[in-house]
Amino acid sequence: MREWKKLKTELLQNKGVKKEYDRLTPRYKAISELISVRIEKGITQKELARKIGTKQSAIARFEAGNINPSLGFLEKIAEVMGYKLTISLSK
Numbered sequence: 001m002r003e004w005k006k007l008k009t010e011l012l013q014n015k016g017v018k019k020e021y022d023r024l025t026p027r028y029k030a031i032s033e034l035i036s037v038r039i040e041k042g043i044t045q046k047e048l049a050r051k052i053g054t055k056q057s058a059i060a061r062f063e064a065g066n067i068n069p070s071l072g073f074l075e076k077i078a079e080v081m082g083y084k085l086t087i088s089l090s091k
Contacts, residue, residue, distance in 0.1 A: 028065060030074075035063050037081050052076040 012018045038048055045059040052073075061067045071085070078085040 031063060031065055034074075034077055034081075037083065041081055043081065048077065048080060051080045 012021060038045075043051075045063070046056040049056045049059045053076075054073075058067075062069050062073070071087075075085045
């Protein structure tokens with residue numbers, strides 16, 4: 001873990017890398033939160049997919065960050081897990 005932190009610090013000194021990292025941070029934070037809640041609730045990707053009417057592969061692609069999910073998709077996931085999706089803007 002220490003090596004990763006050192007590498008991350010070095011990479012973030014590059015302005016282009018830092019800009020892209022900052023741009024992607026909210027996306028990956030949201031994905032991480034939803035994965036954590038799914039695991040905490042003991043729901044598999046397959047179960048979640050069935051409950052929201054999609055395929056397990058769609059959940060896997062979402063959790064890997066390989067798709068841009070619609071708000072409806074995110075709302076369905078949140079609802080199935082007993083949460084409400086909220087979105088905020090900040091400067």
